[in-house]
Structure formats: C-alpha cells, structure tokens
Amino acid sequence: MPARQLAANCAAPGPIACRSCDLNEVCRLGGLIAFENARTRHSTGALRTVAAGAALFRTGAPANSLFAIRQGMLKSVHVNANGDERVLAIHIPGDVLGQEAFGLGTYASDAIALQPAVCCEVPLPFLGHQSTRSQELGMALVRLLSRGSVPQRHPGRGSARERVTTFLLDLAQRLERRGFDGRRFTLGLSRQELADLLDTRLETVSRTVQRLHRERAICVNGASVQMLSLASEPDSA
Amino acid sequence: MPARQLAANCAAPGPIACRSCDLNEVCRLGGLIAFENARTRHSTGALRTVAAGAALFRTGAPANSLFAIRQGMLKSVHVNANGDERVLAIHIPGDVLGQEAFGLGTYASDAIALQPAVCCEVPLPFLGHQSTRSQELGMALVRLLSRGSVPQRHPGRGSARERVTTFLLDLAQRLERRGFDGRRFTLGLSRQELADLLDTRLETVSRTVQRLHRERAICVNGASVQMLSLASEPDSA
C-alpha cells in the first residue's frame, strides 16, 4: 500500500463520533440517530460513499440534501469557464456541506472527495417535514446555518509563509476539535491544490513547506505533516 | 461641505426600498412592515442610527439583534491583539448583519459605519417568539441564513490589479441589485481600508487605481468612482 494512502488515515482514522459532528443536534432532533456507541457506530440516516476525486455534488445541481462528512476529507471548489479550479475550502469529518441548499435550491460549489469519503445524507424534504413537528429542530437548523455565516478571514493572506502556517495551524486546530490528532496528520491536498487554496503557486508552497521543515517547525514527508513548534506569527517575521 | 461626503450619497442616496432588502421576507412574515410605499418609507421595526466611524456592534458583545442596513455602508472588521484591523467585508444597504447571532450568541466581528448609517434592528427574542407562531417565518429565516453560508471567494486573490477590478465590479453589481447606480458610486473606504480588504498595501492600491484611471477603465476622483469600461479578467493580463 502506498505511503500516502496509509498516512491519509491519520486525518480520518475511522468514522467520526456523531457527538463531534456539527450536524449532530439536527440529526438527533430529526430522529435520525437511533443508536450509537463506541463499539457500533451506526447511523439511521442514509450514507453516501464518495470515491477519491469524485464529486459529492456539483455547482448548480438541484440541492436536495444536506451532508455531514463522516469519514475522509473533501474540498469545495469553483470551476470557472476556462476549466481551472479554485479551491475555496477543505472540509474534515464532522463538517456540514450543502448549507446553501435551503436558500438557493442548488449547490453553490463542487464538493470533491480528497480521499475515499463517507457522508451522511439528510434529505431536505425530510428536514422540512420534521421541522413542522419539532420546534426545536427548526431552531437547531437556524443555529447550524447561523454558525456557517460567521464572517471568516481567508487563509490566503499575508506572506506565503504566513499563509502556510495559518493554514496548517487552522487545520490542526479543527482536527483536534473533532477528536483527531492535530499534531500529526495528512494533507489531503496536493501542492497544487494547496497553492490554489492559499492563492499562490505550487513552487512557492513547496519552498515554504521545505523551509518550515528545515527550521524544524514542522516535519514533512510528502503529504504527511507533523507539527513540531509551529506558532502563529501575526505580524513579525 | 467636503466633496467626499457629498459623493458618498451616490452609494446611498436614500433609504433602500424594503423590497430590495435581504431581510424583507423575514420582516414581513414577522409582521414588522406595516406599510411602505414609494412616498413614505416607514418601518415598524426599531431603527438604529450609527455615526460614521461608530460601531453598530462589537466582536464578542452579546448578540440580541439581527440588523439590516437601510442607509449607508458598514464594514466588518476583525481587530487582532496588536490593535490593527483586518477588513473582512463591506456591506451596503439591504445587507443583513449579525447572522452569526443565533449560533454563537455573540457577534463575531465589529461592524463599523463608513458613513452615517441607519439600520433596522430586529430583536432575536422577537424573532424566536414570532417563529413559534409562523411556520413560514422559520423557513424564511432558514433561507436567509442559508444564503449567508454560500462558500465565497475572497476578493484578495490574484494580482493587485485583479483584486481591485474584482472588488469594484463586485461592488458595482451589488449596488445595482439593490437598486442603486452601479456605474457611479463612492467608495466608502479609504485607500488603507481598501488595501486591508484586498490584502495588499495602500500604495499598491493607489497605483493600481491610478493605472486603471489612466487606462480609462474607470474615472476616479478621490473616493468617487465611475465605471467606464472595466471588465473582469479571469486569467489574462
């Protein structure tokens, strides 16, 4: 088995625990999680498997479902008329995708699996129907969507070095919050995709990553990353 | 009267029509708009006046209300520990602010008026109460928040020139959608703020803007901008 695939499991060693998922509350109030324990992680919702490189959904497609990532990582991308893609964000287990569905009726970006991924699919009609019954579900939905509209700073800010460190620190932090190891993980992204996300060139990303490696701030081996002494640097350096 | 203030009126010549506001549906279903016509634009909701440079709300403050901009422009900013600010976005009449309120309970950024502004304030408890009565209001709220969670590309992408043109074209388009003149408007932002938003330096912004002026793509006079032949340039140039 190739080293990269193996390492990929560091980021998603198994299905995320439902309790760490952003959709948890909505699922529960909607009556979707019948049972889950440490031994048997079942979901009563529909599961959808996505092969690496395949799309969970595409821009403009009728949006009928909300998704939560159960396993694997996905990227949100815009593909412009010329065919080149712009990575908007990457998503880890526990993240919710397709939140724009309610307002737009169609998805607003492509969601592409970076590794073999498994997503929980919650049909919108189901949510609509359930929320007529449960006042609480409606409010949970509002809270979920509200959290999604927090004005964010884009990772593509500052010097190339700042962009890379900010990205890595952010990813590490997010993984930790989901119960994964934030100090040792695998980048599901190629240098090109990373460059795209950070709004720079793949050569620049490569150089910057290598430099951080030389400085022993991180330990990189292809896609696998180990955080050693990486600290955010707001202005200095 | 200084020229800049005068020109500022181009962007917000008067209160926006409620029908062009993102909050319109929610207001209506909540029973807030008793009457509005071309002659008398009244709102039954509470109005809040914000002086230029003053804050509508601050990061971390308890979030009790949702706001819609009625007149004037505001910026969302993050202020870091060092005290320097990062402009996240600018908002024009009809935009809704404070959507993160439901999920977080506190505001996630500072909202600062760029000009004297008037905002409609809708208390969250009111919305909560009303939505227990109206199924429709709850759904409208979900749709509003859903539209706010569309994955966006940041304006600070590509070359300095692309950033400036993208920003101007986007702003023009948004103004048009709200019923204002997108071909002639006033930048509520200083060069510094613009540089901050576009993730570059004020000198670079100044040079780029002047260059577009020389090329007759736009006609700039301080803060007032007239779009002449500005077109988006995805890759070339």
Next chain:
DNA sequence: CGTTAATTTGAAAATTTTCAACGTGCGTGG
C-alpha cells in the same frame, strides 16, 4: 523495473513592498 505524475530546486523576470518625499484639502488658531 520502467514510465508517468508529483515534488523539489535553481535562477532570472516580474511584481509587490518598503521607505521616503511630495501635494492637496481642510480645520485650527493666530
């Protein structure tokens, strides 16, 4: 193993940043 894709590295070109100076408009106070 050999072939192909991905990554790393080098060096010149281009862009952006930095540092500094200059100009303008506006309010203040002589």
Next chain:
DNA sequence: CCACGCACGTTGAAAATTTTCAAATTAACG
C-alpha cells in the same frame, strides 16, 4: 484672512518577495 499642521493620497526608487520557466529528483503504479 492666512499660515500652519494634519490626514490622506500620490509618486519615485530600491529592496524584498513571488512568479515564471526549466531542470532535476522523488514517489506512485502497473
């Protein structure tokens, strides 16, 4: 009323960073 200071914008030139183009190296996969 006018000089002055101040904030803001513009402009210039050197320094720094990033991009580009090219080649070399490494990893992936049949």
